[in-house]
Amino acid sequence: MAEKTITSQGNPDFDWEALAHDGYSKAQHAEYADRYEATLTSINEKEVIMGTVIAVTKKEVVINIGYKSEGVVAINEFRYNPDLKAGDEVEVFVESQEDKNGQLVVSHKTARMHSAWERVNDVLKTGEVITGYVKCRTKGGLIVDVFGIEAFLPGSQIDVKPIRDYDIYVGKNMEFKVVKINQEFRNVVVSHKALIEAELEEQKKQIISGLEKGQVLEGTVKNITSYGVFIDLGGVDGLIHITDLSWGRVNHPEEIVELDQKLNVVILDFDDDKKRIALGLKQLQPHPWDALSEDLNVGDKIKGKVVVLADYGAFVEIAPGVEGLIHVSEMSWSQHLRTAQDFLNIGDEVEAVILTLDREERKMSLGIKQLMPDPWAEIDKRYPVESKHKAKVRNFTNFGVFVELEEGVDGLIHISDLSWQKKIKHPSEFCKVGDEMEVVVLEIDQDNRRISLGHKQLEENPWDVFETLFAEGSVHQGTIIDLKDKSGIVALPYGVEGICPARHMRKEDGSNAKMEEQLDFKVIEFNKDAKKIVVSHVRTFEEGDDTPTTTKSSGSKSKSGGGSTSKAVDQLNKSSEKSTLGDLDALAALKDKMDGKE
Numbered sequence: 001m002a003e004k005t006i007t008s009q010g011n012p013d014f015d016w017e018a019l020a021h022d023g024y025s026k027a028q029h030a031e032y033a034d035r036y037e038a039t040l041t042s043i044n045e046k047e048v049i050m051g052t053v054i055a056v057t058k059k060e061v062v063i064n065i066g067y068k069s070e071g072v073v074a075i076n077e078f079r080y081n082p083d084l085k086a087g088d089e090v091e092v093f094v095e096s097q098e099d100k101n102g103q104l105v106v107s108h109k110t111a112r113m114h115s116a117w118e119r120v121n122d123v124l125k126t127g128e129v130i131t132g133y134v135k136c137r138t139k140g141g142l143i144v145d146v147f148g149i150e151a152f153l154p155g156s157q158i159d160v161k162p163i164r165d166y167d168i169y170v171g172k173n174m175e176f177k178v179v180k181i182n183q184e185f186r187n188v189v190v191s192h193k194a195l196i197e198a199e200l201e202e203q204k205k206q207i208i209s210g211l212e213k214g215q216v217l218e219g220t221v222k223n224i225t226s227y228g229v230f231i232d233l234g235g236v237d238g239l240i241h242i243t244d245l246s247w248g249r250v251n252h253p254e255e256i257v258e259l260d261q262k263l264n265v266v267i268l269d270f271d272d273d274k275k276r277i278a279l280g281l282k283q284l285q286p287h288p289w290d291a292l293s294e295d296l297n298v299g300d301k302i303k304g305k306v307v308v309l310a311d312y313g314a315f316v317e318i319a320p321g322v323e324g325l326i327h328v329s330e331m332s333w334s335q336h337l338r339t340a341q342d343f344l345n346i347g348d349e350v351e352a353v354i355l356t357l358d359r360e361e362r363k364m365s366l367g368i369k370q371l372m373p374d375p376w377a378e379i380d381k382r383y384p385v386e387s388k389h390k391a392k393v394r395n396f397t398n399f400g401v402f403v404e405l406e407e408g409v410d411g412l413i414h415i416s417d418l419s420w421q422k423k424i425k426h427p428s429e430f431c432k433v434g435d436e437m438e439v440v441v442l443e444i445d446q447d448n449r450r451i452s453l454g455h456k457q458l459e460e461n462p463w464d465v466f467e468t469l470f471a472e473g474s475v476h477q478g479t480i481i482d483l484k485d486k487s488g489i490v491a492l493p494y495g496v497e498g499i500c501p502a503r504h505m506r507k508e509d510g511s512n513a514k515m516e517e518q519l520d521f522k523v524i525e526f527n528k529d530a531k532k533i534v535v536s537h538v539r540t541f542e543e544g545d546d547t548p549t550t551t552k553s554s555g556s557k558s559k560s561g562g563g564s565t566s567k568a569v570d571q572l573n574k575s576s577e578k579s580t581l582g583d584l585d586a587l588a589a590l591k592d593k594m595d596g597k598e
């Protein structure tokens with residue numbers, strides 16, 4: 001049998017309200033509703049009221065504010081208070097009495113914001129220490145939740161010592177002082193360092209009052225720079241200069257210490273206010289020179305490492321804190337100007353000889369050339385007088401040329417020993433630096449390490465021949481190559497130059513000789529030692545018959561017979577189209593032949 005369904009449409013007289021009251025009358029229902037309303041707190045939206053925490057979960061906090069429904073707040077609004085528990089009283093802001101689900105909507109964060117600015121301003125005035133929650137890291141510092149306001153904690157205000165890792169503070173509660181408020185932009189700046197400084201100030205006064213030179217204290221490495229290390233002595237900072245870290249060479253303080261390292265230091269000095277404190281670390285260790293072996297003496301060989309290079313020399317460390325200087329002059333027997341970089345590099349292991357040793361002054365000079373044979377030891381055997389050698393031109397002076405025979409052996413060719421014939425004003429006219437020259441040893445001074453050399457001595461003196469060829473009274477054809485106020489320069493045969501005074505340059509027709517004009521000239525003076533020949537054109541036509549010999553350019557004939565000398569000259573002219581100083585062999589043969597005829 002089908003069940004009969006009762007609906008309101010089927011029975012319009014059905015009393016639904018009577019069924020809902022479950023036996024209560026309307027009057028009773030109204031009475032009980034009034035009694036229930038009386039137990040509830042009267043609340044208004046958009047106001048701050050106090051509530052009691054009745055439950056704390058991982059995600060939410062349930063708060064009873066005496067209303068018909070409890071408020072639920074996200075747990076992250078209480079991050080600043082991780083110790084929150086049931087029974088604690090908290091303030092909340094009523095956003096809405098009921099949402100679409102009939103739920104009370106409250107906010108703890110908004111409630112804190114309403115009173116936060118007043119409290120923050122009061123704290124700034126009173127200097128009260130407050131607690132805040134570090135929310136996250138930002139550029140230059142941290143963001144801190146203070147009374148629900150996001151405040152800025154600069155990195156420099158976190159601690160008295162530099163902070164390298166800000167992340168270790170995120171998610172922690174810390175105590176602060178409010179140090180600055182910008183009302184216009186509602187910015188708050190807090191400081192944790194201010195609390196530490198206040199605590200350290202008294203401790204600092206006690207430390208400074210007890211400072212004494214030579215006192216040993218324990219400190220912590222606070223900061224490392226290229227020039228030294230800052231040490232925290234417990235609120236007072238001191239500096240260990242890089243030179244006071246170790247007796248040995250230190251390129252950077254990081255080689256010796258590291259951040260946050262604790263170590264003992266000695267007070268070296270401080271100013272009147274004791275604000276600048278100089279500390280030392282190496283002074284706590286014995287000086288390496290004091291431990292240097294007593295058996296070490298001048299002349300001993302030692303090994304070491306090049307630690308510093310300068311133009312003038314190299315410092316070699318033979319033990320930590322014990323160094324010797326090898327001057328550049330002690331690196332090679334060579335006398336040429338060079339720098340230490342030409343011989344050594346940083347880090348080279350070298351063997352050297354102790355030249356001087358002063359234990360009181362803690363100084364030592366070393367040499368490495370002493371380990372090599374002295375090239376001057378047997379110089380007279382390797383370079384005997386009149387021996388011929390090849391040398392390299394090293395440099396010039398006004399008076400000569402310095403040449404190198406071998407490493408450490410230099411010699412001087414005086415400017416007068418460069419050429420028999422050519423008059424040289426400066427050696428650079430004759431040769432260049434780097435040229436290779438043949439030389440003859442003229443003299444050796446072993447004690448003063450000097451060798452005199454010659455270049456012209458490789459050949460016979462052509463002026464011995466010229467003495468006969470250009471005898472006084474002989475006539476030669478020449479070309480005027482230069483004109484001066486009082487004289488002219490005449491190019492004579494065999495590359496010889498003569499001087500013709502101005503009054504002797506007049507021609508037979510009365511005019512004066514000109515540049516590049518070729519004329520006959522008579523020798524009126526011959527000075528072998530001074531290598532000087534004075535000639536005259538006037539004498540060729542004013543003194544006619546007293547001319548014994550005439551020498552012209554290649555192929556020319558003498559004006560007078562001249563005997564065997566003229567014939568010898570003719571033969572020499574025929575054998576060479578252009579006679580030069582290179583014809584020394586021919587000139588020597590000519591001289592011998594002429595001497596034989598005589």
